[in-house]
Amino acid sequence: MIGQAFLCDHLENGAGYCRFLQKPKEFKKLMNLANPNILNSIASKWINQPHGNACDTSCNLCLRDYQNLAYHGLLDWRLALDMAQLVLSASSAIDLKSPNGSISNPWSELYQGMNAPITATLQRLGYGLPTQFGTLTGYVHQNQNRQTILILRHPLWQDNHPEWIASEAIAKAQTHYRDYEVKPANPFLILRRPGDYA
Structure with a gap:
């Protein structure tokens, strides 16, 4: 479409x-x-x-x-x-990582590094440090009530995007994350409505 x-x-x-x-x-x-x-x-x-x-x-x-x-x-x-x-x-x-000509991707500043806004916000919500799942970056949240993996994807992507499908499959295939719920994470929404990811 x-x-x-x-x-x-x-x-x-x-x-x-x-x-x-x-x-x-x-x-x-x-x-x-x-x-x-x-x-x-x-x-x-x-x-x-x-x-x-x-x-x-x-x-x-x-x-x-x-x-x-x-x-x-x-x-x-x-x-x-x-x-x-x-x-x-x-x-x-x-996407969130490919450069535009000689210009680095501006989305990467939001999640790369310990003090990046998305990483800092998700850590305050109980998620761990960024983890790679294929080509995409994810965040793992585990406690007694919930085991979730959020994988960042571009706000314009749909569920049928090949990189999303591949990264979701990699996360589900890892034995130590077998029972975890894998969800897409929209950087546009994380910064505006972090409570949606709590």
Whole structure:
């Protein structure tokens, strides 16, 4: 199944962005701004320091302003860049680790390292240190009431993604995790609703 995104401002007093962006020259300018490999693009400013490490979802320096206040909890600059990357090339590798040209994957900053936001959040919820399950990173939680393995996967992935299927099978095949429940973990949601993973 192929996903789609669309813009519509047909309403009376609409801003006219759709008609403006339907012009090939203007759309190309927009896509260039979303390309982190182009010097001084918005995307390169979002990825580079100090913003890249300091902003785990969105902030006033990237996506948030007063006009979109109602949507602050939904905005994510990493996800926005991945959506733009898919527009530029449907064959782009959209995951949590593959670089985009010479730019390292910005999702990796969220879970790699002891002080990474996702790792720190899950450890506060009783999960252990990151563990590799095939190509994906997982977190094991075990106590008397629950034995769970969370495996991180990209927010745009579905259950039929080959890397997810392979990593889930590897986790279930390990004898010391035989009775554990294996669940997908969405980094977009872990940072916004950590209680869902408690």
